[in-house]
Amino acid sequence: MITNIGLMLLLPLAAVILMPWVSRLHRRAADVLAALAGLGLVGLCLRFIPLRGETLTLRVLNTQFSVDGLSLLFLVVVNVVAFFCILYSIDYMNHYDGRGKFYALLLLMVLGLNGVLLVRDLFSLYVYLEIVSIASYVLVAFGLKWDGIESALKYLLLSVVATGLILVGLGIMYLNLGTLEFAELKLLLAAGSGPNTVFLLAAALFIAGFGLKAAIMPFHAWLPDAHPSAPAPISAMLSGVVIKVAGVYALTRLFFDIYPSPARVLNVFLILGVASMIGGALIAYFQSDIKRMFAYSSISQIGYILIGLGLGNPLGLIGALFHVLNHALFKSLLFLNSGALQYRTHTRDMNEMGGLEHRMRVTGITSIFGTLSIAGVPPFNGFWSKLFIILGALAAKQYVVAVLAIFLSVFTLGYFLLMQRRVFFGKLNLKWQDLKEVPLTMSLAMIFLAAQCLLVGIFFNEVLRYLVEPAAAILLGGK
Amino acid sequence: MDMQTTVLLVIGVPLLGSLLIPLLGWFKLPKVTGYVCVALIGAAHVLSWTLLGPALGGITTHWSKPLYEWASFSLTFDALAAFMAFTASLIATLIAIYSLGYIEHGEDEPEYYFVVTLFLGAMMGLVFSSNLLFLYLFWEISALACWRLIGYFREPDYIWKADKAFLVTFGGAVFMLLGFALVFAQYGTFELAELRGQEIGPVALLLILLGVFSKSATVPLHTWLPDAGVAPSTITSLLHAAILVKIGLYGFARMFANGMVIPPAWETGILIAALVSAFVSACAALRETNIKRMLAYSTVSQIGYTFLGLAAFTHFGYIGALLYIMAHGLAKGGLFLCAGIIEHGTHTKDMTKMGGLIQKMPITAFCYIVCALSIAGIPPMAGFFSKYFVISGLVEGGHTYIAGLAILTAVVTLLYMLKSFHVIFMGAPRGESHHEGSPVMVGVVAVLAVLTVIVGALMHLPFELARVADGERLVQVFTFLWR
């Protein structure tokens, strides 16, 4: 079992290394390798589930890798979404050259993400984060279109700022506390009673830095450019997974596991969360580019997660973590939908579409699943996580936040219905008379993700029991 | 078959069975889907017959399957649930049969039947749910079903109206969910059985009412309902008669009639809101010339009446409200289906462009007037009894002046119902050649009209069921107190 931890990193690494050779063997060989790697990773992380929150540790060269409830939840999210993105890419990448390089970068990104989740010290975390970032920059620009390159550049430049902020934070921590190991930090911080000023100083930098990675308002500016320009599976990975692992996971690990945050830090989460939730939704409403709209809605949903964290009570935390899982599922689904549209219509402008469900049944129906999930319509998964967050808000007596969260979910439904109306629901735009549904693997990926949205909603109790609660237990510590 | 199985089947057959329909569509059998839909809904209805006996016997049972700490899937069987399941599935079955003649074969056909079946399944689930969360869950499934159905014709404007309906009902419902959450924060449970007799706070009440009123189209949250008239007539019929707007009423009855307690000071407030709703929409119906919008406003008005009965919190008011659900369902279902036949025949919804239709469609005209008189509260049609008992309930509760104003509304109702009949069917024929609907359509409408009269004549049967549904209230409030 412990070796599996190592495999989580080695398997993608091996695939990345093999990819250049394999991709020369046959046009499809790269697809097979990537899919196998993705499937293997899913299998590996699913095998951790029966642990139910127990911590497993692997030490390699003085670096500690371990799986606990929190990591496991994110691991499952990362690898499941990655697998479906790979599956989707098999046909999607027909539009692009260099499919081997694409898979290599994608798997590198997965490697980095897994690394972030497995390591036990802040510096390694930072290193793996950079691996993710580098892979992302290149992938955003993968289409070699001008907008992609420009937004990749913007992404890079702003990420540098984030990295800088994080590094300074790390520096402050290391100078004052002498270690960056989670376990030691935990002990040290717990020993100093009251708010630890050193940590608080670093906290501001961490929140800004990781917040930038997570695209929390007002640190979100790169995201609406970067996510839409990337190839669809990459958008799905970025919006569905990367912002959460790079941002939310790091923040949770820091502010809940390592250092049980005081109320004022939680308040920062709440305020930023509310700002993101409202701001993201409002801007999303005005977009006519379907992927930009999804990108802004990601900001809004990150806001929900942050609110859940900021509430700090069990209901809120469970809600936030559950929403991480759910958002990963439905947002990657939606981005894959948008990819399917772009694949056939070669446009992202919703005003040019219309009535496409008559020609693209699978895309149309799965997009409805995504829409309903993100708006929190039961029995889809988004409902349960939002319910937890709202219950948490009431338990914390944050009534305004609860009302806003409720109102914004109506608003979210509103702009997603707007999307449905422009794109799918309605009379067929005659321009698309001869449109066909996307190829098989793309459809399959969307169908599976859509099914998961529904199944997680229906079997929410099992998901909570095996994935979310063990993770929440870590955040709650002794509480 | 024991009760639990029956109840689960009543819910499961349409809810899960609906998944069969898209499969049939997938396998290129769209023409079968209509019959499958009728079979599934019909099966649910037939099963609901077996529930009537135990319901009349006053049997109440409760099952619960814990899912999460505070979320358990609980079902309650009692007379109220049996009454509602029976009524809704009866009307839905008839409407499904009518659809066979109404819905044209096309690529959207499987979707139509799928969503209709799902819609009824959600209704059945809602009817038997006694956990607030699952009540909400089924509530929203019905909202999303109605979203797809209202936009069935896919005109750009229609889609916007479908979205509006979805947004308003969803919006109201999530605020209701917030109300539930407040109740949960106070009492730590979502189980209605455990909340019985607990007084909820005014804020929670207002939030819950927001959901109830938006779903049941009460002024000022009602405008989506007339707009939803762009849907196929079968769907408007389903929305108005069998399922959607009844959900709010049923929810209110389920939650408050013999459950949570409303702060006493608020009871009159609800009555006034219901009265305003009834009157305003009756006025709107009088001035409206689009037949479906007119009928929709009439629904809003009748819903207001039903709320008056429920919120009077008296024995007869409650019975009247339940009978109202049934009587209005039958009559309004019939009226919308008549409107469907008229629309098919004349290709217009503007009543001022009709006239003299009685010559070409006598059976439709006859059914229309029977149903219209039932809505207006003229015996021997069923609608009279419900209106009578609602007013009786109001007076019983000491709300004499509200009863008086309700009477005024009833007069306006009579006026617009008769006016519509005269404008549509009487006078000189206008426009090109009209024709009577297909036999299956006219047949269903006739069945509804006949049922309206029969239910009126055999009023003691539903009355008995409603009386049993009143349950404990009967013991508590059953006196003619003059307060």
Place this chain on the structure above:
Amino acid sequence: MNADVLLLLPIIVPLVCAGLILPIFRKRSVAIAWLALLAVVVSAAAFLLVAGGPAVQFAIPWMELFRLEFSLTGWKAFLLFFVFAFQLMTAVYCLGAIRRVAKPLLFLAFVLVAFAAACGVILTDNLLFLLIAWEVFLVALYAVIHSSGDGAEGVAMKALVIGGSSDFLMILGLMLYFAVSGGMAMDAHLPVAQSTASFLSFLLLFLGAGAKAGMFPFHTWIPDAAEVMPAAGFAALPASLEKVLGIYFLFIVSYQMFALNEAARIVMYAFGLITVFVSIVPALVEENLRKVLALTAISPVGFMVAGLATSEVAGMAGALLYMLTHATYKSCMFFAVGQFEEHAGGARLSSLQGIARLLPLSGLGFLLAFTAAVSLPPTGGFIAKDLIFEGVVERGHYLVFLALWIGAILNMAVFCKVIAVLWGRGEDRPVPAAATLTAPVLVLGIGAVLTGWIFTLAAPVFGAVLPVEHAGWIAAVWHLSPLTVASYSIYLFGALLFFAARARAAEPAATFASLRQSPVLGRTLELARQKKFDGYEIGVKVVNWIAELVFRRFERLIDEVADWIIRTGRAFSGALLSAPHDGTYSTYLGWVIVGLAIVAALIFV
């Protein structure tokens, strides 16, 4: 068969026949007219079988508190006797007249339904069922008016709206009554003075019942209906059955359900007297015989209401007698008019000049009915009017008496004019008339004369429902007293009035026409003719106005406001949000710095 079943036959048989008529028979109007006659005969036979025996009472279990209670007492049997008489005459008349009805199937089916409902109203002891039977009657009336074809729809709707609205009033009144009296009994003698609620209840029930009988302000549909309905239909329903039922219930309300006080009496008098004058004055100048008869069918209601208001045995007995006499003579007159107008080609008085000479038998029947209409002794009309006067005077309401007296004089004048026209100079060559048409006219005409005698015999029947305080009360009106003198003076003054007016007019039909030119009255009558005072027309206008106001200024406003909020909110937030997203790196970097500062501030401050 036992009495219970027999008693239900008058309700069931016509309903079943009506049910058969609609689907089975098509365009065989004479055959269905025979079927209708059969139904009435069977019902009447069943009734006679029961009526001969002892009083019957039984109940069928129904909804919880409401049991379907039926009974037949001597008094009810007496009422039903009249009802069946009208039904039989109508059914016979229909045999000949049905061909002239535009939609015979609809007509006969719903006339039968109306019969069944009328029997139901009288037989039941349960208020809810009474109300239901009554509204069924209304619906039947609606359909019967429709059966006269084009042009009748408006009137049908008017009749149903007025009837339905008054029923709603009655429902509310009943609820209040139950609530105040604490039971479902129809004979609680609840004091009106007890509380506001009891007064309100009385008022609502009074208005509701009065509306059925055709009391002001609910009377306006009757002249309209008279103009369009088949003569048989009008004779059978609004002119006879509905009046009987309305006054019957008014009697129950004002005597059995409530104990009146002075305020209640004043209300009743007010409505009664207004009813008398708003109908009898227009009748003077009306040119259409059907409308004249309809208007003179309204003014007696005023008399009856006034009689009931007295709470005196004499007054109430007078009202009840008047109700039956009136129904008899008025249906006779309408049957006759149905024949007259067929030969004259219309019901305008000017075209009916001398028509009675062409149809002498019907003319004779009309003449007999006339004697009852103007209350000549020994008709029931005479006894009834005198009893009402006696009641009013006994109570000491002399002003009311005076008003009624004037009303009776005008009534006399109107009928004098009608007779003068019908029997006036004209062609003197009788035409053959169908026996089925003439017989009912004659029978009812003779009946109208004999009513006085029948009522004298029926004194014990009235004794069963009224607390007869002194024996021989019917004979009492024959005593020579100032009242009797006043009563006789009516004929004199009425006739004088007519002859005075007649002398100034060229044609008999134009008598009183000069009133049209009189300054105030003429203008008022003209406005009334234009339906400016019609409560229904005004009510519909007001309701439409309110509805328009509510619809445009409130209901539509909701959507408009919502749209406005969405539009402006969208424009505003769009501008607000797009401005900072200018796509430049420096701006975004600025945000990050500001954000960092905010976060730091939040943590440390």
